[in-house]
Amino acid sequence: MTSPRILIVDDEADLRELLEITLVRMGLDVDSAHCLEDARARLAKADYALVLTDMRLPDGMGIELVREVAANCRNTPIAVITAYGSADNAVAALKAGAFDYLSKPVALEQLRQMVQSALHMNVTGISADHRNAQAAGTSSCLVGQSGVMQDLRLQIARLARSMAPVAITGESGSGKELAARDIHAHSARVDKPFLAVNCGAIPEALMEAEFFGYRKGAFTGATDDRDGFFQAANGGTLMLDEVADLPLQMQVKLLRAIQERRVRKIGSTVEEPVDVRLISATHQNLAECVEQGRFRQDLYYRLNVIELRLPPLRERLDDIGLLADAILERLAAPGVRAVLSPSALDALQAYAFPGNVRELENILERALAFANDGLIEVADLALKAVNSPAIDVRQASDAVALAMPDAAALHVPTPAARSETTDAEALPSSLPDHLDGIERQIIERALLKTRFNRTQAAGLLGISFRQLRYRMQRLSIHEPE
Ligand SMILES: Nc1ncnc2c1ncn2[C@@H]1O[C@H](COP(=O)(O)OP(=O)(O)OP(=O)(O)O)[C@@H](O)[C@H]1O
Numbered sequence: 185m186t187s188p189r190i191l192i193v194d195d196e197a198d199l200r201e202l203l204e205i206t207l208v209r210m211g212l213d214v215d216s217a218h219c220l221e222d223a224r225a226r227l228a229k230a231d232y233a234l235v236l237t238d239m240r241l242p243d244g245m246g247i248e249l250v251r252e253v254a255a256n257c258r259n260t261p262i263a264v265i266t267a268y269g270s271a272d273n274a275v276a277a278l279k280a281g282a283f284d285y286l287s288k289p290v291a292l293e294q295l296r297q298m299v300q301s302a303l304h305m306n307v308t309g310i311s312a313d314h315r316n317a318q319a320a321g322t323s324s325c326l327v328g329q330s331g332v333m334q335d336l337r338l339q340i341a342r343l344a345r346s347m348a349p350v351a352i353t354g355e356s357g358s359g360k361e362l363a364a365r366d367i368h369a370h371s372a373r374v375d376k377p378f379l380a381v382n383c384g385a386i387p388e389a390l391m392e393a394e395f396f397g398y399r400k401g402a403f404t405g406a407t408d409d410r411d412g413f414f415q416a417a418n419g420g421t422l423m424l425d426e427v428a429d430l431p432l433q434m435q436v437k438l439l440r441a442i443q444e445r446r447v448r449k450i451g452s453t454v455e456e457p458v459d460v461r462l463i464s465a466t467h468q469n470l471a472e473c474v475e476q477g478r479f480r481q482d483l484y485y486r487l488n489v490i491e492l493r494l495p496p497l498r499e500r501l502d503d504i505g506l507l508a509d510a511i512l513e514r515l516a517a518p519g520v521r522a523v524l525s526p527s528a529l530d531a532l533q534a535y536a537f538p539g540n541v542r543e544l545e546n547i548l549e550r551a552l553a554f555a556n557d558g559l560i561e562v563a564d565l566a567l568k569a570v571n572s573p574a575i576d577v578r579q580a581s582d583a584v585a586l587a588m589p590d591a592a593a594l595h596v597p598t599p600a601a602r603s604e605t606t607d608a609e610a611l612p613s614s615l616p617d618h619l620d621g622i623e624r625q626i627i628e629r630a631l632l633k634t635r636f637n638r639t640q641a642a643g644l645l646g647i648s649f650r651q652l653r654y655r656m657q658r659l660s661i662h663e664p665e
Pocket residue numbers: 325326327328354355356357358359360361362363425466467507510541542545650654
């Protein structure tokens with residue numbers, strides 16, 4: 185069996201030799217080129233498992249080669265070597281299609297890791313875009329066959345081939361975390377951890393310790409050494425969810441970690457290298473946050489190398505049938521088949537879904553409790569009004585009828601109370617509004633009890649942080665200033 189062949193493009197003889205020796209010791213075949221023209225000639229003759237190019241070459245810039253390889257040799261990953269501190273070049277190369285970059289002076293351990301990743305892509309067949317897209321189609325956890333979803337899967341397949349930081353945008357509940365998981369699942373990092381961190385849920389005082397870890401004795405209560413998110417996700421993917429919620433001070437530290445690819449535990453004197461692919465997500469407009477001075481421009485630039493937009497559910501109403509089937513299959517008791525009646529499906533397809541797929545899940549979960557023999561009718565969905573897809577999102581949000589059934593039970597009048605009230609008084613004029621009111625009260629009580637610690641409040645209510653955040657958004661419950 186022949187060894188994978190790597191092409192090194194560099195005009196500095198010393199560096200070229202160092203790279204050659206390192207790669208040959210890894211059991212690889214190496215060709216070298218000293219300029220763009222030489223590299224093009226070699227690329228025309230042979231297939232390479234990886235191209236590694238310097239940015240500055242005697243007859244042009246390495247980024248030209250990145251563009252050419254990305255366009256003409258789709259199965260060949262290309263990485264660049266950038267001068268120390270030239271973050272802009274690294275970002276430009278990633279945007280142009282480079283799969284990764286190394287900064288000078290080249291750390292050999294990083295070089296080996298990068299080469300391994302590139303080879304892993306080829307071995308697993310992740311390198312071929314079309315195969316990858318197919319794989320993403322069959323093994324994706326993102327349900328949906330609409331045109332926008334197919335495009336999304338294709339983009340995910342491409343993104344999975346690179347180390348470039350991805351910024352996922354999209355409304356709440358539209359599947360940002362699921363998309364991040366898909367990128368990881370189709371990347372060479374699949375055997376390593378995927379870690380999703382909710383930046384909005386970490387108390388500010390603990391943030392540095394949570395992200396970078398700490399040494400024993402670094403502060404009161406630090407009884408052992410502990411890894412942070414970066415170490416825990418080493419070799420894999422770290423998703424920074426709700427990244428706009430990061431306090432400015434933490435943004436500076438995060439930027440440094442990204443640029444240096446190194447982190448320092450609290451209480452430690454040494455930095456340790458970390459190899460983490462970053463994916464960030466937010467439902468806020470990060471560019472606006474930058475304008476308002478709430479988010480650092482330099483960090484935005486580093487995180488936003490490639491943008492992936494998740495379409496809201498109302499832009500892909502064709503997917504509702506498939507989504508509902510998948511959700512009902514998950515929710516229904518074993519051996520029970522739950523289905524939507526044709527008119528219930530019509531009603532959902534005419535609805536605006538301000539809360540996107542999460543809202544669909546909540547609607548179906550509730551409907552299933554009311555449905556007869558697993559057949560969900562329009563009334564079971566408890567959609568307050570059948571909105572047209574073009575409806576204003578805020579209006580639609582008010583129109584959602586979701587509530588916790590146990591909360592509803594709290595307000596059923598006792599027999600004594602019932603005897604004192606007329607039927608008309610006992611019945612709310614709008615059940616959805618009434619249930620929303622109850623839900624609001626309960627959530628506010630839990631938040632007060634936990635001094636607005638949303639993670640703890642969610643725990644008290646037996647729901648996830650995300651579910652609580654969704655419900656707070658829906659009911660416009662905000663933390664007091
Ligand atoms: N295309 C999809 N197919 C199947 N399930 C989906 C899809 N999109 C979203 N979901 C489901 O909807 C719920 C919300 O998805 P997810 O948490 O990924 O959204 P999000 O955009 O990250 O939300 P948030 O902005 O609130 O963090 C999850 O339960 C997820 O499994």
